Amino acid sequence: MDYSEPRRDFLKKLGLAGATFSAASLMDPVYAAELKGELKKIKHLSPEDAAQDEGFWRFIQQSYTVSATLTNLNNGGVSPQPKVVQDAFERFNRLCNEAPSYYMWRVLDKGREPIRQKLAHLAGCDPEEIAINRNTTEALETIIFGLNLEEGDEIVLSKYDYPNMMNSWKQREKRDGIVLKFIDLDMPMEDDKVIVKRYETAFTSKTKIVHITHMINYTGQILPAKAITAAAHKKGIEVILDGAHTFAHIEYNLKDINCDYFGTSLHKWLCAPFGTGFMFVRKEKIASMWTMFSNDNPKSDDIRKFEVLGTRSFPTEQGIGKAFDFHQSIGGKRKEERLRYLKNYWANQVKDLPKVKLYTSFDPKYSCALCTFGIEGMEPGDINAYLFDKYKIHTTPINHEAVHGVRVTPHVYTTLYDLDRLVKAIKEMAA
Numbered sequence: 001m002d003y004s005e006p007r008r009d010f011l012k013k014l015g016l017a018g019a020t021f022s023a024a025s026l027m028d029p030v031y032a033a034e035l036k037g038e039l040k041k042i043k044h045l046s047p048e049d050a051a052q053d054e055g056f057w058r059f060i061q062q063s064y065t066v067s068a069t070l071t072n073l074n075n076g077g078v079s080p081q082p083k084v085v086q087d088a089f090e091r092f093n094r095l096c097n098e099a100p101s102y103y104m105w106r107v108l109d110k111g112r113e114p115i116r117q118k119l120a121h122l123a124g125c126d127p128e129e130i131a132i133n134r135n136t137t138e139a140l141e142t143i144i145f146g147l148n149l150e151e152g153d154e155i156v157l158s159k160y161d162y163p164n165m166m167n168s169w170k171q172r173e174k175r176d177g178i179v180l181k182f183i184d185l186d187m188p189m190e191d192d193k194v195i196v197k198r199y200e201t202a203f204t205s206k207t208k209i210v211h212i213t214h215m216i217n218y219t220g221q222i223l224p225a226k227a228i229t230a231a232a233h234k235k236g237i238e239v240i241l242d243g244a245h246t247f248a249h250i251e252y253n254l255k256d257i258n259c260d261y262f263g264t265s266l267h268k269w270l271c272a273p274f275g276t277g278f279m280f281v282r283k284e285k286i287a288s289m290w291t292m293f294s295n296d297n298p299k300s301d302d303i304r305k306f307e308v309l310g311t312r313s314f315p316t317e318q319g320i321g322k323a324f325d326f327h328q329s330i331g332g333k334r335k336e337e338r339l340r341y342l343k344n345y346w347a348n349q350v351k352d353l354p355k356v357k358l359y360t361s362f363d364p365k366y367s368c369a370l371c372t373f374g375i376e377g378m379e380p381g382d383i384n385a386y387l388f389d390k391y392k393i394h395t396t397p398i399n400h401e402a403v404h405g406v407r408v409t410p411h412v413y414t415t416l417y418d419l420d421r422l423v424k425a426i427k428e429m430a431a
């Protein structure tokens with residue numbers, strides 16, 4: 001089966017071969033014009049300066065429909081969608097309900113190729129290396145279970161990798177007799193050489209794969225994926241990168257990092273509909289990788305072999321397009337700088353309080369929006385409960401390895417007012 005040709009023809013007819021984006025591509029014309037006006041006002045500013053232009057970010061905040069009474073500072077878990085994305089999803093959903101099999105399989109199915117192109121544009125890879133699916137878990141488990149590994153082959157991973165991925169590896173350990181080597185990390189770490197060394201010391205002649213979490217969910221620690229990949233490749237070891245927290249959060253590109261496999265979720269930092277993600281497999285590795293769900297040509301080198309998933313939510317998938325347009329309108333670098341600014345805004349105000357411990361770096365190379373703090377004498381659950389009971393601030397408690405605290409994750413719609421309330425609460429707890 002050739003998974004690609006009919007769609008390519010369709011695209012050519014529609015003239016959608018290239019990834020297109022601008023504020024104008026957001027559906028609501030009034031909103032698009034207003035956004036364009038706001039963007040014009042900050043055009044002359046560097047991303048760092050634009051990060052502090054509260055007028056612009058107030059407009060972005062109004063683009064969301066978030067609660068006015070609950071302050072959500074757990075955007076690292078899953079993020080809300082701007083209204084344009086919700087509208088697109090609802091429009092597609094209504095269309096599908098007019099005649100599901102017709103609109104889903106004959107109309108919206110054709111929209112997958114432009115989405116693939118947009119994602120490849122953001123990821124910095126070839127669209128032929130991207131398979132769209134539901135989330136990082138599906139992406140990375142497809143990769144972990146699809147690799148050809150033999151008894152005795154070694155996998156290097158860290159104690160701070162995500163539980164779903166660790167569990168997949170442990171299942172392969174039980175089933176296939178592969179050997180897992182866990183390295184330890186400190187939180188935070190601020191020296192590439194030291195981090196790379198931790199991984200390198202675990203490499204042996206039997207190591208086949210190194211599994212790297214690009215941004216560690218427990219603390220927001222960014223790992224030097226490019227340097228670890230280079231060290232692994234020198235020894236012929238392949239690299240899987242968990243990009244759940246970095247995609248559309250910090251700027252990078254997969255060609256530059258040079259990893260072999262990658263997975264991410266789009267309902268986190270891209271603010272796409274819930275249940276969207278993708279996997280990347282380097283072109284020359286596609287043919288030898290097994291799919292999770294069978295298809296008529298498992299040895300095909302067409303990335304679409306990973307998309308034979310049966311019936312799924314097409315409105316959800318198509319909503320990714322508008323999330324991409326919204327993200328591009330803000331600008332990736334501007335967004336990254338705003339997120340870092342928000343984290344530094346609150347964290348700087350509490351970092352020197354005697355009882356407060358930060359598990360996250362201030363160095364932009366090693367952190368962005370996610371930041372975890374602990375308070376001496378308080379359990380993570382108690383800190384979390386205090387924030388919610390007294391301030392209706394929603395966060396997530398972290399109790400993992402050496403990290404005992406609460407993770408705070410603002411997003412582009414978070415206001416300084418929200419963060420001032422967080423700072424006030426932390427000061428009360430630390431007093």
Ligand SMILES: Cc1ncc(COP(=O)(O)O)c(C=O)c1O
Nearest residue numbers: 135136137162213217242244265
């Ligand atoms: C590092 C990391 N990997 C993978 C995942 C799984 O993401 P999802 O639930 O979207 O599959 C998460 C979720 O928070 C994560 O933090």
